[in-house]
Amino acid sequence: MNNQVVKNTVLFITLVLIQVLILNNINLFGYLNPYVYIVFVIFYPLRKDKGSFLFLSFLLGLAIDFFSNSGGINAAATLLIAYIRLPLLSKILNKTDFEYQSFSIRSLSFGKSFSFILLLTFIHHFILFGLEYFSLDSFGTILSKSLLNTLFTTITIFIVIVLFTKKK
Amino acid sequence: MQQIIRFIEKYRYFLLFLMLEFVALFFTIQSHSYHKSRFINSANSITGGFYKRVNNINEFFHLKSENIRLSEENTRLKNDLLKENHTKDTTNQFQRYQYISAKVYNNNYTRRNNYLTINKGLNDGIDTEMAVVNSKGIIGTTNSVSGNYATVISILNNYSLINAQIKNNHHFGTLSWDGMDYKTVQLNDIPRQAVFKIGDTIVTGGKSTIFPAGILIGTIKDFEQNKLINISLFNDMSAIGNIQVITNLHKEEIQQLEATNNE
Structure with missing residues (x-):
């Protein structure tokens, strides 16, 4: 349990720093950045008690917002995907009872984990850019930016998962 | 009473979610409507400190281009000086603007609303709503200010007019x-x-x-x-190193005068 807390704290701080100091400055093709910090939401262990998870996700987003002067857009988007993580997972896997302790994203088949991460990323990005532009006139821009960034983020997240988690 | 407690118990995660989401949306709307005294900004010692560390490494790679820009500016200023080789009567001239040099620690240019973080703040005489420029031209206006850092609304921002x-x-x-x-x-x-x-x-x-x-x-x-x-x-907004912040020394006087006019 204690080990788990240390692990999550380290993950939290590392993700914030990597995101704001490196990934926010990639600007591929002039405007694409991977928002890899949301792997926190994917990696955080499944529990019955969701309170601390929701609160940490909110804090993670807020930390990113502090660095990038963006109001509360990252906090709002990250909190939302943290809240819908479990319902989305049970929709995709078609079951409601999980082995909470031993669940890992690597135990899923590629197709299922891919659609899970893709959906989660897209929802996050859509909320993020929607709140950033904050006008219906730019709906096209919001959608295209969300889609392109989702692609970039999802690929990067998969690389992270392959490199940093053990296969079951 | 029992009912209410049971209701809260049952929906406690949803209520927590709603509460936090409300806080996040509050910050978002605040940043979109009134952005002078925003709570969430990178002009504080923690975020500024991290940006400072990274900038120490980063600026090394831009030394060459920064040197070229400075030498070009020097040449231009020297040429300007030579144009006016007659003596000037400066007894009835008053300084209206003052320049403060600063360094950019963090720069965004790909978002809808872009901000910069610079390494000078209240302690160096920087306040909100001051002009930020470099030798090639305009960059933005200062926004949130802390003791040692300030954020700048870039001209690449929806709220920069x-x-x-x-x-x-x-x-x-x-x-x-x-x-x-x-x-x-x-x-x-x-x-x-x-x-x-x-x-x-x-x-x-x-x-x-x-x-x-x-x-x-x-x-x-x-x-x-x-x-x-x-x-x-003229400016390449993706590569900005050293900048100047301009203080208008007559600002208060002008604002006072305009305030009395409006009465």
């Missing part, structure tokens, strides 16, 4: 950005009768208390008749 004019005919307009390309900004509200062509220089108008008149912005790239004018910036 700056008074600008066409250099050779003194017609005024407002500078804004449509969020598309970081090399191009837009000039609105130029009067119908204004005559201009592609390649004309755009400078700041000096009608606000923030910017002095005549600071370079860019050249006209293309325009639709009686509509938006696209301007390609």
